[in-house]
Amino acid sequence: MSDIVSLETRNLECIRDDRVLFSQLNFSVKPHQALILEGDNGCGKTSLLRILCGIRLPDQGQVMWNGLSIQESISEYYQDMVYVGHLDGVKGDLSVAENLRMCTALGSRSGMSIEDALNKVSLSGYEDVRAQVLSAGQRRRVALASLLLKRCSLWILDEPFTALDRTSRGVFENIMSRHLNQGGMIILTSHHSINLTDSSVYVINLSA
Amino acid sequence: MNDSLYLAFWSLLRRDLLITYRNRAQAINPLLFFVLVVILFPFGVGPDVVLLKTMAPGIIWVAALLAALLSLDSIFRSDFDDGFLEQLVLSPHALSVLVLAKVIAHWLVSGFPLVLVAPLLAVFLGMPADAIAVLVLTLLLGTPVLSLIGAIGVALTVGLRQGGIILALLVFPLYIPVLIFASNAVQMAMAGFAVSAQLSMLAALLLLALALAPLPAAAALRMSLS
Numbered sequence: 001m002s003d004i005v006s007l008e009t010r011n012l013e014c015i016r017d018d019r020v021l022f023s024q025l026n027f028s029v030k031p032h033q034a035l036i037l038e039g040d041n042g043c044g045k046t047s048l049l050r051i052l053c054g055i056r057l058p059d060q061g062q063v064m065w066n067g068l069s070i071q072e073s074i075s076e077y078y079q080d081m082v083y084v085g086h087l088d089g090v091k092g093d094l095s096v097a098e099n100l101r102m103c104t105a106l107g108s109r110s111g112m113s114i115e116d117a118l119n120k121v122s123l124s125g126y127e128d129v130r131a132q133v134l135s136a137g138q139r140r141r142v143a144l145a146s147l148l149l150k151r152c153s154l155w156i157l158d159e160p161f162t163a164l165d166r167t168s169r170g171v172f173e174n175i176m177s178r179h180l181n182q183g184g185m186i187i188l189t190s191h192h193s194i195n196l197t198d199s200s201v202y203v204i205n206l207s208a
Numbered sequence: 209m210n211d212s213l214y215l216a217f218w219s220l221l222r223r224d225l226l227i228t229y230r231n232r233a234q235a236i237n238p239l240l241f242f243v244l245v246v247i248l249f250p251f252g253v254g255p256d257v258v259l260l261k262t263m264a265p266g267i268i269w270v271a272a273l274l275a276a277l278l279s280l281d282s283i284f285r286s287d288f289d290d291g292f293l294e295q296l297v298l299s300p301h302a303l304s305v306l307v308l309a310k311v312i313a314h315w316l317v318s319g320f321p322l323v324l325v326a327p328l329l330a331v332f333l334g335m336p337a338d339a340i341a342v343l344v345l346t347l348l349l350g351t352p353v354l355s356l357i358g359a360i361g362v363a364l365t366v367g368l369r370q371g372g373i374i375l376a377l378l379v380f381p382l383y384i385p386v387l388i389f390a391s392n393a394v395q396m397a398m399a400g401f402a403v404s405a406q407l408s409m410l411a412a413l414l415l416l417a418l419a420l421a422p423l424p425a426a427a428a429l430r431m432s433l434s
Contacts, residue, residue, distance in 0.1 A: 055433050083294065083295075087294070093231060103295065105220070106219075
């Protein structure tokens, strides 16, 4: 039991269709740190993220949040963790603001207004637009705006840069840097090179 | 913490109703099915007033059961497909309470309209007025049970590519007690007997399902996502 905020894995193993994707995986992420998961397609990056979220159970080992297994402290863990996966959970029948309002109702709120969050991802003026008319990149930005509306120290992001153009990529890198500077933690997978200033960035290559 | 749970519950309920409202052409399908099945019966069996009257409780309840089954998949399907279900499961709130909000929203748009339309169809089949009151009461008590039990089945099968048949096999045996007590209550009311026993039984089933169904449904959802 430790008081330090951290996410730690102990001897994680994941088996899929009789293939061992990874085993004996140990790492820890502390405030101000970002962890980038790299690896070939199908090497278990998404599976690892889903294990870290507690959506999927590891075949061996444990994920620890602040020194406790996440299974024991699931409610505290989910207060502090936000996950944006391949599927962004943005509903086409709802407007952008309605989607974001639902997101914030489900978790802990940061107090930032929806207008400010949309402004930060350069979507201001899109509050009342139905999400189904947005482009893939814009939907992605709505999902990323939900990160700003929640008060979570740990961000788990699966390919956050998919469909984003060069400008939005830069904008989002700034948002991530600021989150890290404020004591946040980020775990993400990406095929793009990521430029995070003034932060300690670790890389784990799962196919190695 | 409790305030935010209320907020999550109401927001989710409101959201689901809003989504259904914006998809109303699709949402009306189960109701349409219910009405069509009941209307087609007199054409099929012939205009025998006595026969139709005796069969009316069974016809209306079987049609309601099938309409409920038809609508079940929509509880979780679209949220599973677009990833919202993951966000729901990762919420710090009790998942069973959030599931209950979704089931209530589902009943309001698929079960409650059946309750409203049933009296008209009962008149159409020649049911006496006091039996119609009992019919409405049984539907009011029984259709929420169908949604609650159905939610467990859908939560179990939502991850499967073709879960429709398995869903029917899972859920139908659990629907049969509701069907028996409900249609028996209406038949007895038509024959002039007291029906408080059947109604109490249905009320008991409803309370039991309200208390117990959200928990396994939440657990099944977690399992379907992993």
